[in-house]
Amino acid sequence: MLLDIRNLIVELPVGRELRRIVADVSLGIGEGESLALVGESGSGKSMTTKAITRTLPAGARVSGEVRFDGRLVGAMSERELESYRREQIGLIYQDPRAHINPVRRIEDFLLEGLLLFDTRPRAVLRQKVADLLQEVGIADPDRCLGSYPHQLSGGMLQRVAIAAALSTQPRLLLADESTTALDVTTQAEVALLLKQLQTRRGLSVLFITHDLDLAAQICDRTAVMYAGRIVEMQPSRALYAAPAHPYTKGLLQSRPSVDRRYERLPTLPGSPTPAYEAPAGCPFAPRCTERMPICSAEVPPLKSHGVAELACHLGAAARGGN
Ligand SMILES: Nc1ncnc2c1ncn2[C@@H]1O[C@H](COP(=O)(O)OP(=O)(O)OP(=O)(O)O)[C@@H](O)[C@H]1O
């Protein structure tokens, strides 16, 4: 496993209390593999990615293990951490406009980081970033390099941000809802680009989204998070065709679809719960239509059922008995 997270718990200080945001997350991403992390707002997706880069808010308390290529991220020195972040991880942000200096040309933006660590002449590095822009689907890299951010569309700028993330040849791309600030067509294009990069460069990808359809289209596997826990993880196609957890079933039924017509969209009853407000037992129990007495008493552990991993007391029964 390139990335291996075991029993991650993240608690953040709010006033005098520590709030549990990530309650128990274990997941692995192999070399060249992509995993989608899906879940409603507040389920702990972003804090899980911040634990990977060790960029959690000040005062955060972390337990469990995050390993990258066998190395414990929690045990890295500041110096190791800095080169780990720069060389191994490519971050793709939700809103590229917020991360690209508006008064500098794209060429300067793309070269500034590289020039610090790469001693080759500027012209060589400029050619390198022009090639990267071409690789991410920008037809006229020279023109793009000479532009200012406001002269580019949101989709173009997202491609520039992806080129920037690729410039240090990372092994893992972390895309935290990089697509939600974009319109749906651009969103699908960018997601497709991430998939191409994964295949072409053998990159590992962690793709965070609310959109199960998009997750299934571009990622090998999908993990579903609820109240700071992974409740189900399966190969994306299998999850899509035969969701096992009642929460995943609810998510799939409540999403709008162009192939299906409803008088009203079915919605999941109740509202999502953050981990620190989760009741005893299974955090989804209060909203679950298949709830049993044990569900309010014991947290179901994440267990393997063939290719699926599932945290549900229904166990194999949730998968139709197989
Ligand atoms: N600095 C902070 N201190 C304390 N609590 C925080 C802090 N930042 C976020 N939170 C809390 O963490 C929870 C959100 O976790 P996280 O950002 O990982 O969710 P998410 O799954 O990424 O949600 P979204 O889909 O909205 O991005 C919320 O309950 C929020 O109030």
Ligand SMILES: [Mg+2]
């Ligand atoms: Mg988030």
